[in-house]
Amino acid sequence: MNQELLNTLNSIVANATPLVIASIGETITERAGLTNLSLDGSIIFSAMVGFAAAYTVNNALQNEALGLVFGIAAAMLVGALIALIIAIANIELRQDQVAIGFVLTLLMNDLATFLGQAYTRIPGPQLLSMPIPILRDIPFIGPIFFDQSIFAYISYLLIFGTWYLLFSTRQGLALRAIGERPETAFARGTNVNRLRYVYTALGGAFVGMAGSAYSLSVKAGWSTPPSMLGDGWIALAIVIFGGWHPFRVVFGAYLFAGLRSLASVIQRNQMLPIPVTALNAIPWILLIITLLLVSSGAIERLTRLMPRPVQKWTRNFLRSDPPAALGTRFEPK
DSSP states (O other), rough: HHHHHHHHHHHHHHHHHHHHHHHHHHHHHHHTTTTTTTHHHHHHHHHHHHHHHHHHHHHHHOOHHHHHHHHHHHHHHHHHHHHHHHEEEEEEESOOHHHHHHHHHHHHHHHHHHTTTBBBBBBOOOOOOOOOOTTTGGGTHHHHHHHSOOHHHHHHHHHHHHHHHHHHHHHHHHHHHHHHHHHHHHHHHHHHHHHOOOOOOOHHHHHHHHHHHIIIIIIIBBBBSOOOTHHHHHHHHHHHHTTTOHHHHHHHHHHHHHHHHHHHHHHHHSSSSOOHHHHHHHHHHHHHHHHHHHHHHHHEEEHTTHHHHHHHHHHHHHHOOOOTTTTOOOOOO
């Protein structure tokens, strides 16, 4: 196969990796019944903190590997704390989680710009590709999926781990219950709000990891304005597009990264006489159209024209109903 095509597909997987991690994290949070609308600011602030921590530890100890570990851990901690602010504001203070999340997005963006001034456009530790022996040599698949950074391999584990947790474990059943019917879960002895804290923090930690994936791997370093600006909103849209299901969420992340790459190729090769701004808008426009088709039920109506066995599989895959208790506050009685 053409080497240029393989390189392009490899870059799509690399660029989609932070979106996959952030979207899976938000899927876990929303399955628990909370919406973390701070995703964009959280990713940006976590990216800055992750790079700053990695740079500082590396300079102090002259150990790049340790610096990278500290950077990822710091970013995950920051992401979890930001998510917990939303959970506490909603559960304990009875404030609107959407409003709090939106304010946090703006606040974290500004804080990252202010606190990250000393780290702007300076070289620092970076996680490079780590090919997996044997798997890297699998025709076609190997060079695309197994010649990536550690973040990509973590995202693969996260995809299947989240799917297994949600649909094959008692813990996953409890997680889905507190997002669908918290009253029923509480009646069966589940501490709804405690689990919401746990899964909101867990989802936030993965959002923080996504931030570190940008600044320590995909778009290494820190700059103002941040290179990942807007990707948190994309991740939120991908969760909706993915119907709160890990596999569909991943498909949405790869689709968006592929559309971005396509726009870049068209722009670079001057294949079409289209302005640059219009090309950059293509992924957003197509994602909005897809969201409208899925949410309106148009795609589901089309599946009724398919053979019955295909209908059942397609309907399950394209189902996009949100958790029934998403965005609602639960008060034990």
